[in-house]
Structures are given as C-alpha cells and as structure tokens.
Amino acid sequence: MTSLKPGEIAPHDGFYIIRGYSVFLRQGQVMPAISPEIPEIETEVTSYLTENSEEQ
Structure with missing residues (x-):
C-alpha cells in the first residue's frame, strides 16, 4: 500500500494509507482529509464515495 497526503x-x-487509515480510491480520485478528531468521518467518507460511484 502506498501513502498519500490529503489532496x-x-x-x-x-x-x-493516510494517518493509519486504509482508504480505497479509484484512479483520479483525490485523497480526502481524514482525522480522528472528526467524529463523523466514516459517514462523510462513505457519503462521498457513494456519491462519486453513482456519478460514474
């Protein structure tokens, strides 16, 4: 696995990998900002990925 920075x-x-999290991205997708200080991160990332998948 390769590490990417947000953006x-x-x-x-x-x-x-970003900050200890494993994230699946498709070619061309941008790595989101992920932080344990953001309690809703799972919801936000899931919504973001679901919306982008539907557009494709």
Whole structure:
C-alpha cells in the first residue's frame, strides 16, 4: 500500500494509507482529509464515495 497526503490524486485503483487509515480510491480520485478528531468521518467518507460511484 502506498501513502498519500490529503489532496493528492490516486495514480491507480487501490488501497492507500493516510494517518493509519486504509482508504480505497479509484484512479483520479483525490485523497480526502481524514482525522480522528472528526467524529463523523466514516459517514462523510462513505457519503462521498457513494456519491462519486453513482456519478460514474
């Protein structure tokens, strides 16, 4: 797994690591900002990924 910083674009489909979290991104998707201080992060990331999947 490769580490990406928030705002970086995934070069290919796969799992990426950010701050101890594993995130699956499709090629061209932007790594979201993930922080344990954000209690709703699971909901926000899930909603974001669901919306983007439906658009494709």
